[in-house]
């Protein structure tokens with residue numbers, strides 16, 4: 001290479017500064033949200049924390065306890081999915097029963113939504129599911145869901161919910177109607193054991209020929225309501241469930257609903273007609289319940305996009321949004337547990353539960 | 356045998372291939388952890404699969420580095436600066452190992468399978484643990500920023516050699532016209 005006179009030295013420095021500075025600026029811009037849509041995973045989890053994070057806890061469904069048991073499959077789903085869970089066998093699971101909301105000491109009976117999350121299988125056959133009591137979402141996109149939470153949150157100034165804001169939100173989102181109809185007709189049961197827990201989002205079952213079948217599932221109770229609960233007890237539902245499992249296992253039928261070509265599996269706000277084919281895949285049998293501090297469900301991030309071979313995610317925007325938001329909440333609580341090893345996974349249950 | 360003036364062809368291929376791969380990984384990582392969009396799932400899968408490839412690549416690269424003779428820095432460079440240059444190269448290697456390893460370990464600690472292009476699933480070699488996940492997740496983010504800083508300084512130094520000093524150091528990695 002020929003040597004040139006250094007007359008162009010300032011230009012050469014400018015090239016270096018421009019190249020390195022430009023690259024650095026691009027990295028910062030991407031890290032700062034360049035190219036992201038209006039609501040990010042961090043925005044979502046910030047909103048769920050509401051400026052008042054409960055350190056070490058899930059930013060949603062903060063209050064809950066661990067369960068363990070087995071999924072006893074009857075084999076009926078085998079023609080539709082190669083997932084080993086669906087062969088006629090029994091697969092142990094670890095799960096978590098929780099109530100919606102970010103407050104780990106909230107009274108059980110005030111929660112509008114109750115949940116059951118399960119984790120079964122290992123390696124490429126690991127399957128995680130987080131199910132809620134409503135059969136549908138009120139809205140179909142993460143952006144609209146963000147607005148919904150904003151609209152339903154208490155006004156920071158008055159501490160009260162703002163009915164005008166709520167009705168304005170629902171008026172702007174007619175797709176919420178199915179959810180509101182369900183809400184109007186729903187009576188919370190007096191036990192976690194007698195609720196229905198829905199996948200809400202749809203997924204694909206995939207068989208050995210590669211055929212895809214869109215499904216939703218629900219854990220259907222096999223018992224009816226227990227006695228009336230002590231409304232003054234903040235842990236009324238937990239206590240009832242611990243006592244119940246102590247006496248005998250609690251079973252749910254894991255029921256799959258098959259979509260038709262006319263159903264839109266990417267829209268979680270719409271119910272599929274009741275004439276759709278239903279199949280019971282087997283029973284979820286809960287043998288044990290324990291506080292989070294004694295179980296091993298707290299370290300699990302029940303990300304519903306962890307699916308075994310033989311199942312796949314639909315393009316439902318709500319379903320796809322869940323992974324990154326769950327990961328952000330998981331990251332925050334894991335960091336808090338790493339930095340402060342004395343953090344309790346959950347408020348210690350009174351010893352009476354372990355009788 | 357006298358010392359060569361350029362890196363071996365295999366070393367140069369690994370250098371530019373990994374430069375491209377690591378930039379893609381960094382941008383993918385930074386974007387995906389924020390995104391609630393449907394492509395998140397796809398990008399996350401690619402990030403993990405290519406991350407495992409990056410781990411294999413850096414092992415191969417280290418072997419090549421240790422088994423070939425590298426060009427010496429020109430005598431015009433002061434000894435202290437040479438030492439800094441070498442230290443920065445070993446820091447880059449450390450970061451190139453720490454990135455994929457922390458990614459792999461954090462997935463282990465989360466109990467999540469690491470599938471490589473749906474072909475095979477890596478074994479879990481760390482216990483499932485919340486504080487352990489917290490540690491490796493933060494290491495993954497902190498080392499990413501350290502890697503970005505190192506790479507920017509590295510690029511600035513390389514361009515300084517190539518454009519200002521013109522001492523052949525940049526050409527030792529770009530290759531020379533014969």
Ligand code: HEM
Nearest residue numbers: 058060061096115117130131132199200301321325329330
């Ligand atoms: C865009 C929509 C949604 C967002 C942003 C969201 C966000 C979250 C977050 C941040 C967590 C805490 C995760 C952790 O730290 O481990 C969580 C937990 C949970 N979510 Fe969602 N969620 C969404 C939709 C849904 C839907 C549709 C369902 C039900 C079908 C659901 C059911 C649950 C359950 C059951 C848990 C608790 C799991 C456990 O016990 O650990 N979520 N959600």
Ligand code: HEM
Nearest residue numbers: 327380381384385403406407409454455458459469496499
């Ligand atoms: C050279 C290799 C790699 C580079 C440069 C890299 C880079 C990154 C970066 C920059 C982030 C975003 C961090 C943040 O903003 O907090 C990230 C996130 C992530 N990386 Fe990597 N990574 C690499 C390898 C891997 C590997 C091998 C795995 C797993 C097998 C992995 C799994 C992940 C996961 C799961 C996340 C998201 C964590 C979350 O959602 O909270 N990475 N990566």
